[in-house]
Amino acid sequence: MRPTRITAGLAGVPKKVDVVVIGLGVTGAGVALDAVSRGLSVLAVDAHDLAFGTSRFSSKLVHGGLRYLASGEVGIAHESAVERGILMETTAPHLTRPLPSIIPLSSGVSRPMGALAGAGLVGGDLLRRAAGTSADTLPRPRRLSAAEARRLAPPLRTDGLRGAHLGWDGQLEDDARLVTTIARTAADQGAHIRTRARVLAASGREVRLRDELSGASATVTTRTVVNAAGVWAGDLVDDVRLRPSRGTHLVLRADTLAGLDVAVFAPVPGETNRFVLVLPQPDGQFYVGLTDEPVDGPVPDVAEPTEVEIGFLLDVVAASFARPLRRADVVGAFAGLRPLLDGGPEDGDSTADLSRRHAVLTSRSGVVTIVGGKLTTYRRMAEDAVDAAVASAGLDAGPCVTATLPLAGAAPRTLLADRSATAADRGSARLIRRYGADADLALTAALTASGWSEADLLAPLADGIPTVWAELFFAMTHEGAVDVADLLDRRTRIGLVPADRALAVPAAERALAACMKTAGDR
Numbered sequence: 001m002r003p004t005r006i007t008a009g010l011a012g013v014p015k016k017v018d019v020v021v022i023g024l025g026v027t028g029a030g031v032a033l034d035a036v037s038r039g040l041s042v043l044a045v046d047a048h049d050l051a052f053g054t055s056r057f058s059s060k061l062v063h064g065g066l067r068y069l070a071s072g073e074v075g076i077a078h079e080s081a082v083e084r085g086i087l088m089e090t091t092a093p094h095l096t097r098p099l100p101s102i103i104p105l106s107s108g109v110s111r112p113m114g115a116l117a118g119a120g121l122v123g124g125d126l127l128r129r130a131a132g133t134s135a136d137t138l139p140r141p142r143r144l145s146a147a148e149a150r151r152l153a154p155p156l157r158t159d160g161l162r163g164a165h166l167g168w169d170g171q172l173e174d175d176a177r178l179v180t181t182i183a184r185t186a187a188d189q190g191a192h193i194r195t196r197a198r199v200l201a202a203s204g205r206e207v208r209l210r211d212e213l214s215g216a217s218a219t220v221t222t223r224t225v226v227n228a229a230g231v232w233a234g235d236l237v238d239d240v241r242l243r244p245s246r247g248t249h250l251v252l253r254a255d256t257l258a259g260l261d262v263a264v265f266a267p268v269p270g271e272t273n274r275f276v277l278v279l280p281q282p283d284g285q286f287y288v289g290l291t292d293e294p295v296d297g298p299v300p301d302v303a304e305p306t307e308v309e310i311g312f313l314l315d316v317v318a319a320s321f322a323r324p325l326r327r328a329d330v331v332g333a334f335a336g337l338r339p340l341l342d343g344g345p346e347d348g349d350s351t352a353d354l355s356r357r358h359a360v361l362t363s364r365s366g367v368v369t370i371v372g373g374k375l376t377t378y379r380r381m382a383e384d385a386v387d388a389a390v391a392s393a394g395l396d397a398g399p400c401v402t403a404t405l406p407l408a409g410a411a412p413r414t415l416l417a418d419r420s421a422t423a424a425d426r427g428s429a430r431l432i433r434r435y436g437a438d439a440d441l442a443l444t445a446a447l448t449a450s451g452w453s454e455a456d457l458l459a460p461l462a463d464g465i466p467t468v469w470a471e472l473f474f475a476m477t478h479e480g481a482v483d484v485a486d487l488l489d490r491r492t493r494i495g496l497v498p499a500d501r502a503l504a505v506p507a508a509e510r511a512l513a514a515c516m517k518t519a520g521d522r
């Protein structure tokens with residue numbers, strides 16, 4: 001088994017590469033994969049860990065661009081729909097799934113607003129068709145009667161329910177899992193991926209790094225630098241200024257809204273065309289989001305939701321369901337930071353919302369900054385950034401190939417569904433869901449790293465926590481995880497519910513110790 005190239009710290013870091021990538025969120029991981037698959041030598045670093053920043057706090061949707069269509073931004077909408085199709089049908093069918101969602105036509109939704117929502121879904125379907133995505137992947141929208149809506153979403157409040165619109169979009173297995181899989185694919189292609197490696201200073205030719213584990217520093221010579229540091233990108237170049245805004249989600253247990261398998265758009269009272277989304281998740285949870293609050297002052301490492309945001313989301317959603325929702329139903333809450341470009345070179349003195357589109361900015365220092373966009377469009381963002389970096393540094397690189405380059409473990413969705421249906425146990429089926437065609441690789445790696453039995457590795461970590469032990473070992477052998485937080489907060493998402501996290505900490509510590517022991521014995 002080839003050892004992973006995703007490692008922590010700077011030991012053995014190459015002294016000279018073609019491209020240094022700063023940041024290993026979805027954007028930086030995408031840039032690393034794009035550059036290495038064009039034949040360039042790549043070092044990609046993160047000050048903390050893979051998916052440490054905004055990329056793990058999203059709504060986990062693969063958007064088709066409906067929101068942009070509504071505001072007349074047809075180009076961005078089309079780009080989103082194309083990238084959604086690439087992810088769902090070619091590069092990551094194993095990490096994405098079609099998500100049905102309903103817009104209930106309740107008393108809170110006026111007839112004109114309902115008609116607008118229905119027209120929006122039809123427009124979204126036109127985008128799907130224009131992007132060449134099959135209706136087998138994302139079925140056509142349709143109007144539901146009140147009885148059909150109740151059958152599909154039993155917990156809905158039924159008084160005044162006239163019916164619903166049913167539409168389809170893409171959903172990720174998990175956002176951090178997408179980032180980790182992109183990084184692993186880049187590493188498999190030969191990119192050097194380093195966590196706990198902070199960039200202290202960067203020019204277009206040189207990057208000064210600090211090993212966040214040992215404190216040691218290193219200088220790497222490079223031919224170009226791509227800054228993909230998200231909301232922190234402005235710390236590294238003088239001419240890009242960002243002001244973040246916070247988006248908060250709640251986590252509810254599945255039994256809070258028992259029987260609900262579809263996403264629900266809950267209308268925000270008094271506003272046209274603004275909804276709070278209730279999103280079912282694979283591990284028996286719902287996420288409820290989203291807020292949009294400006295963040296003043298220094299950008300925090302991890303944003304914290306406020307009680308006001310939690311109360312707002314709960315109140316809006318509660319109005320759509322028969323069962324009252326209370327503060328005690330909220331078992332977790334998380335927030336991500338979206339970038340606002342503050343008077344950047346492109347925008348003169350204006351402020352631009354980069355959560356809609358992305359920007360590639362080449363600084364006077366020669367550093368190419370890529371910021372904004374979405375998880376959905378990461379591939380296109382990476383292509384644009386590498387094109388700019390290659391052009392400005394005069395590099396000899398091949399064309400972009402990522403639109404047809406499957407991510408590690410990719411396989412047709414139907415094939416994986418068949419494998420999952422015939423899997424010997426729930427643990428094996430779960431590995432297929434999380435790693436696609438690499439499920440066997442994950443189990444084999446876990447067997448070698450732990451010395452445990454297959455049955456033990458396929459067992460859940462604890463009561464009520466479906467993550468199996470093999471996931472922790474694979475995270476260490478192939479995904480660069482080095483501590484409890486990597487395991488619980490980014491390779492798995494147990495950490496989104498603090499009570500579950502507390503329950504899982506001993507398991508993570510045990511897996512870390514077992515992995516170190518077998519490595520020492522070898």
Ligand SMILES: Cc1cc2nc3c(=O)[nH]c(=O)nc-3n(C[C@H](O)[C@H](O)[C@H](O)COP(=O)(O)OP(=O)(O)OC[C@H]3O[C@@H](n4cnc5c(N)ncnc54)[C@H](O)[C@@H]3O)c2cc1C
Nearest residue numbers: 023025026027047053054055058059061199230247375376
């Ligand atoms: C609340 C919310 C919900 C969203 N939901 C969706 C959704 O459902 N679907 C969708 O498509 N998009 C969604 N988005 C958009 C998407 O999440 C972001 O566009 C994307 O995650 C940004 O990724 P990034 O890699 O640019 O930044 P980040 O993920 O923040 O990555 C930046 C990385 O840079 C590292 N870094 C910073 N400084 C340094 C340094 N000096 N040296 C080394 N490393 C450094 C950080 O540690 C971090 O890991 C959402 C955004 C928000 C805010």
